[in-house]
Amino acid sequence: MGDGLGIDGDVVALTARLVDVESVSREEKRLADLVEDALRGVPHVRVDRDGDAVVARTDFGRAERVVLAGHLDTVPIAGNLPSRLDDNGLLWGCGTSDMKAGLAVQLKLAATLTAPNRDLTYVFYDAEEIAAEFNGLARLVDHHPDWLAADFAVLMEPTGGRVDGGCQGTLRVRVETTGRRAHSARSWLGENAIHKAAPILAVLAGYQPRKVEIDGLVYPEGLNAVMIEGGHAGNVIPDSCAVTVNYRFSPDQSEAEALDRVRDIFAGFHVVPTDSAPGALPGLSHPAAAAFVEAIGVPPAAKESWTDVARFSALGIPAVNYGPGDPTLAHTREENVPVAAIVAAEQKLRQWLTG
Structure with a gap:
């Protein structure tokens, strides 16, 4: 050859x-x-x-x-x-x-x-x-x-x-909210799931990432929204919303520990893991x-x-x-x-x- x-x-x-x-x-x-x-x-x-x-x-x-x-x-x-x-x-x-x-x-x-x-x-x-x-x-x-x-x-x-x-580990989850669908002309009859996502974004905006030192090397973590989904039509109050969050975590944590941490951060919300890889x-x-x-x-x-x-x-x-x-x-x-x-x-x- x-x-x-x-x-x-x-x-x-x-x-x-x-x-x-x-x-x-x-x-x-x-x-x-x-x-x-x-x-x-x-x-x-x-x-x-x-x-x-x-x-x-x-x-x-x-x-x-x-x-x-x-x-x-x-x-x-x-x-x-x-x-x-x-x-x-x-x-x-x-x-x-x-x-x-x-x-x-x-x-x-x-x-x-x-x-x-x-x-x-x-x-x-x-x-x-x-x-x-x-x-x-x-x-x-x-x-x-x-x-x-x-x-x-x-x-x-x-x-x-x-x-x-x-290397860092990586975890992606969907943090979900639910509401009740209604006509937007009578919005008081529904519950807006997108509005309910506001506290999720507030948590993310205020999050202070850890910086973890291992063997003299410093691993900075990150917790960020990377996608948001919700809405059905221009005249419908949405009954579901999901914020996809990516957690880049230090290798001092296992995947399970990283997921537990994210669930603690978003206590009260439905957190669904979609993808993860260990550090x-x-x-x-x-x-x-x-x-x-x-x-x-x-x-x-x-x-x-x-x-x-x-x-x-x-x-x-x-x-x-x-x-x-x-x-x-x-x-x-x-x-x-x-x-x-x-x-x-x-x-x-x-x-x-x-x-």
Whole structure:
């Protein structure tokens, strides 16, 4: 098989090639095929595939195994393809930051690390940017947990070149109100469920989020309305309303504890959970994590979002986030990544895995 991506060449050019292969969530097959084809041409890795997830593993008999993982998919394109490299050393395009620069680093290392000091598992998976039920890493956890077995994992999510430990948990609930429908010309005969939602919004406006310190990292929480539904017609008093609330919680809480907290905050209202995912503790005290942080040479920080490190944590594998992209540019029309950041990420990982 040929290597249409050229994974053993320049890592910046490889990033651009990956960006130019459209891979919006649920449409990753072409990119997964290219990644699989390229990796099957690497003699020192074994390659497996499940759906549009590709896993490549070395087997050198090293004392420790590390996972490098990243998702193939992007959010929908916003007029920001094909990629372009400007005179300031910035590579622009959908997925440059989140997270095809990280994928390029993984692929370059997979192709060229022929004598690493640790065995390596390279994971490329689908559908991270959409509902958890489609997540390719979750599918691998269910179908092939043995493919993911390791002592430590690095998720190549964009972090601006620093190590982000752990991640927040996320919980979504519907806080519901009910009333009595009536003609709006005789509103006194009804009970307006939308009006009854005013105290919910007041609670949210006055909420003071916690800031929780774990292993020296500070995780700021958030409790926000992200959607409100209610109403039937322009002349009807509504008898139902629901405010969807997203709670981003510190990893010192379980999903059940987070739900209990939200129910306490909205005591007296009907609270219906719709989606949740656990957080992950930093795990920076693990020897492999400590060695990684030292190798990167930048003080670590808390991951202020949910990421798939939580899936590795649930498997008992300490995991961190580290990637060359800027997380504040993820999902934007202006998404870009500095060329120097891609090169630096590859060099630092290579030094850690060979030094």
